[in-house]
Amino acid sequence: MKKNTIFVAIGALLLLLLGAFFILPEKSSNLSQFKIATKSYPATLSLVPSSGDFKVGQTFDVQIKVDTSQKVIDGVDIYFLNYDPKALGVVDSSDQEGTQIKAGSILPIVPYNIVDTQKGQIAFSAIVGGGNQGFSGSGLLATITFKVLAPSSSSKVYFDSTAGVTTDSNIVERGSAQEILGTVINGDYTLQ
Structure with a gap:
């Protein structure tokens, strides 16, 4: 015993x-x-270009690109993409009320597209349409046109994102509704 x-x-x-x-x-x-x-989160959100030198008064485009790493997705949420509103302004891409960025074509339905020009925050959401088979691959989610307002040696534009968290920027896998965003490529621009 x-x-x-x-x-x-x-x-x-x-x-x-x-x-x-x-x-x-x-x-x-x-x-x-x-x-x-x-847990592996394979998808990527990136800003292209992610760096560059721009002069006060100049406008420049930054593309928001998605790479699903061969996964099929139903949608993408950007909550938030942050920028310094004292150094950069967002040029409105629409004649609708408020300020919006230009949607890409990979996810055709855009239920949310708002720029808070006071806080320097962009909120954007795009999803597949009814009957659509989802999106897989790399493509253009949206384009932001910035205007340089003031000099800055390092003006950062960055996603709020934590892998596995669904209350910030995320990419949603089709069928499982799971978050698969694992990598973000932010921007850092020199403004003269």
């Missing part, structure tokens, strides 16, 4: 050690975050 108790205790200890091995804190400044499992 005593021998069985020892084996049970050793087994429990081994299970605890094995569990600790798989749930160790990552090496980071925030030790409260634990790495339990890693």
Whole structure:
């Protein structure tokens, strides 16, 4: 009987050690975050060009490109794409009320397209149409026309995005409705 108790205790200890091995804190400044499992998010949102030199008064286009890494998607949300409204202004692409960016053609329905020119935030959403088989591949989601308002040695334009989180910028996989955005390529522009 005593021998069985020892084996049970050793087994429990081994299970605890094995569990600790798989749930160790990552090496980071925030030790409260634990790495339990890693999930791959293959899709990319990128700004093209992601850098450049532009002069005050000049306008320039920045494309928002999507690469699904061969996954089929139903939609893309950009919530938010941030910029410095003191250095850059967004040129309205529409005659509708408010300021909008120009939608691309890969996802035909655009339920949300708003630029907050005071905060320097762009919110944009595009989805597939009814009966559409989704989108797979690389393509143009939207185009932003910026106007340089003031000099800046480093004017950043960046997506709010955390892989796996669906309350910020995301790409939604068809069929599973899962977030698959794993990489964003932000912009950093020199304004003279």
